Amino acid sequence: MQGYQRKQLLERVGREGATVGASIPEEIDVQGESIDLRTFVFEIKRRETVPAGERDRVETAKRNLRRERRQRYQRLEEADISYEEGQELADAIVGLDRALEALESLGSADLNQEKQVQEAADQKRWMSFLKKALGHEEADSGTGRAGRFQ
Template identity: 45%
Template sequence: MDDATREKLLRRVNRQGATVGASLPETVTIDGEALPLAEFVVETRRVPGVPPESRELLASAKKTLRSERARRLERLESDPLDRETAETLADEIVGIDRALNALDNIRQPDYGDTARAAAIDDHKRWTGFLDKLS
């Protein structure tokens, strides 16, 4: 693979909207073990909220995926690769990014709920302050 092709693939995987239209990979191989990534993301997104006992698992999965993305990106940047292998690697990186985006957006409170909670907290602090003055 020539340097121009490598640069093109690196721009592709680092582009802001690289995951738009990208499909979620069915599996991702980490340390020689194929993990059912699509199934994990779908099952995790299906629950009505991330229960406290699952938060650690979710955080661990995201950390592992980020590490794997970094490892593959480093390989794409520096290893001598043929074009087909490099394109497959780029597709895998984009797929991991797609999975990370999906996992990062699980059960995030919407802006309205966050704003209401902040307004209530502000009101409680203000009321507490006034109570101390009287």
């Protein structure tokens, strides 16, 4: 592969939005093990949130996919390969990125839900503080200022 060809492929892989329109590979070899990647991603994505029992499996898959991506990128960057092999590597890297984006977006759904719960708890604590500070909580219970000044 010529230097300019390698540079083009590396730029393609590193381009923001490279995954737009890209498809997740049907099957991929990760660490010597064949994985039905598309099926796995769609199975997990079908759920709105990742069940607690599946989180470890998803996190392990993301780590393995990141490692595989790094290895393939390094090979594309440094190995003495043909342009066709480089194109295949670039396609695979973009597909891995697409799968990782899909799996990462699951975490944001959990984070959004966690954020909403946290905000609701913060609001409840704030309202409780305001009631105490303004004396409304004590007046409601009959032992507040209103009871003392009568």
